[in-house]
Amino acid sequence: MPRRTTRRRFLKAGLAAAAVGGAGYALWPDMGPYRAEADRLRRPLATEPDLHDLVRFATLAPNGHNTQPWHFRLQEARVTILPDPSRRTPVVDPDDHHLCISLGCAGETLALAAAARGRPADLRVEDGASPSVDLALGRGPATESPLFAAIPLRQSTRSDYDGQPVAPADLALMERAARQDGVSLALFTAPADREAILDYVIAGNDAQMDDPAFVTELRGWIRFGPDRALATADGLFSACSGNPALPERLGQLAFGAVFTKEREADRYAGQLRSSAGIAVFTADRTDHAHWVAVGQSFQRFALQATALGIRTAHVNQPVEVPAVREDFARWLGAPGARPDLVVRFGRAPAMPMSLRRPVEAVLA
Ligand SMILES: Cc1cc2nc3c(=O)[nH]c(=O)nc-3n(C[C@H](O)[C@H](O)[C@H](O)COP(=O)(O)O)c2cc1C
Known part of the structure; x- marks a missing residue:
């Protein structure tokens, strides 16, 4: 029954092509949308940023397991960074040590970004049962430091390095x-x-x-x-x-x-x-x-x-x-x-x- 054989062969070839196509997609997922989103998150800070834009920069801070264990409370000229208990990592960080460090990273990042746009921050830490980082934003000259410019470029680089000393x-x-x-x-x-x-x-x-x-x-x-x-x-x-x-x-x-x-x-x-x-x-x-x-x-x-x-x-x-x-x-x-x-x-x-x-x- 040649026709059936031909059809069966065709079906087999189709399935094989689909499988290869599937595996091709499977093994090499498209990184384009991921890269576009990573870049979008790191777009430059507005010249006169609102508090939302300052928070965007603050969230680029390093943080344990990238759980982003923070909430930002916004007031007129004040940002308070609070822990998000749902994003704790209780096994590796049972006493919230890493979580507090992550809040400090975010607070420092926000302070650098605000200062770069003429809003110098007075950063205070509430050390209660639950820690919080409070930034009162003032007015002053814009101080764009090299550290500020590095905020969207910094990353945790988990590769081998070049083996050369640092000067x-x-x-x-x-x-x-x-x-x-x-x-x-x-x-x-x-x-x-x-x-x-x-x-x-x-x-x-x-x-x-x-x-x-x-x-x-x-x-x-x-x-x-x-x-x-x-x-x-x-x-x-x-x-x-x-x-x-x-x-x-x-x-x-x-x-x-x-x-x-x-x-x-x-x-x-x-x-x-x-x-x-x-x-x-x-x-x-x-x-x-x-x-x-x-x-x-x-x-x-x-x-x-x-x-x-x-x-x-x-x-x-x-x-x-x-x-x-x-x-x-x-x-x-x-x-x-x-x-x-x-x-x-x-x-x-x-x-x-x-x-x-x-x-x-x-x-x-
Ligand atoms: C307190 C703290 C502890 C961290 N511990 C580790 C670690 O042990 N190993 C690791 O590879 N990265 C560690 N990181 C880096 C985070 O995983 C990283 O900041 C997060 O995934 C976001 O990535 P990015 O730093 O490239 O923006 C730590 C970061 C912080 C703030």
């Missing part, structure tokens, strides 16, 4: 930008120190990867495909971590096989060894106000680095696992202290930028 003059600028009452910064550039810190990163990573609750929480914030990243406009998009963008379901399936202790440890070894150095931020005290101050200090450090063409990325495992953190504090020569952030820096090409939710979604 002492640049390090001095980064150190100066990070100056903040109640926060100290230690910079490590010697290879032996980087190796020692790598050991703490790997010890922390091993402990986290052995904790199913940590892995489940992290996985819940990973966005494997650009469509899903666009739909939620939050979380950790895989391409921002140097992993391929996959259709969401394929990424979920591949996760267990790809995300292993050994592979992560290898990745961190390459990343730390190719970095020019590592910055460790430690506050004098362990309260909300000091953690917010760490966020302010870190954000200015990251923006100054960005202005110099230097990338930054967190490697916070040594401060996220309490037992490792204690050993790390002793290694730092500060037994009993609580080191807050570990950030590597160096030069590398840009990676895809992360997304943020629209301003309307973060208003209190």
Whole structure:
């Protein structure tokens, strides 16, 4: 029955073509809409921005797992940044330490943006049961700093860097930008120190990867495909971590096989060894106000680095696992202290930028 055979062949070919087409789409999702949205979020600030536009800039701040754990309350000449409890990450951040740092990053970003448009901000921190960052906006000369210009360019660059040192003059600028009452910064550039810190990163990573609750929480914030990243406009998009963008379901399936202790440890070894150095931020005290101050200090450090063409990325495992953190504090020569952030820096090409939710979604 030749006709049937021909028809069957045709159907088979059609299905194969559809499958290849499907797989083609599946394996190479279109990044165009994602890039367009990432660029749109980072469009220049208006010359006379309203509070909404200032909030848009503030949300470009770094924040743990990109949960964007904030609400912005707007008044006449005042913006208050409050925590959004629904966006906590209780496993990796049980005491809201990272959350407070994220609020500090957003507050500092808003203050820099407002000052650049002639609205200098008086930033205060309420250290109650629930922290808040209050910015009273005044009137004054517009002060456009290189740090302000770097706000839409900054990113967490989680790739290998070029292995080259950073010039002492640049390090001095980064150190100066990070100056903040109640926060100290230690910079490590010697290879032996980087190796020692790598050991703490790997010890922390091993402990986290052995904790199913940590892995489940992290996985819940990973966005494997650009469509899903666009739909939620939050979380950790895989391409921002140097992993391929996959259709969401394929990424979920591949996760267990790809995300292993050994592979992560290898990745961190390459990343730390190719970095020019590592910055460790430690506050004098362990309260909300000091953690917010760490966020302010870190954000200015990251923006100054960005202005110099230097990338930054967190490697916070040594401060996220309490037992490792204690050993790390002793290694730092500060037994009993609580080191807050570990950030590597160096030069590398840009990676895809992360997304943020629209301003309307973060208003209190
Ligand atoms: C307090 C805090 C902790 C963070 N911890 C990590 C971390 O351990 N590993 C990591 O890769 N990124 C970490 N980040 C970076 C965030 O994931 C990143 O800021 C967020 O995904 C948004 O991306 P962007 O910085 O490129 O804008 C941290 C950021 C903050 C503010």
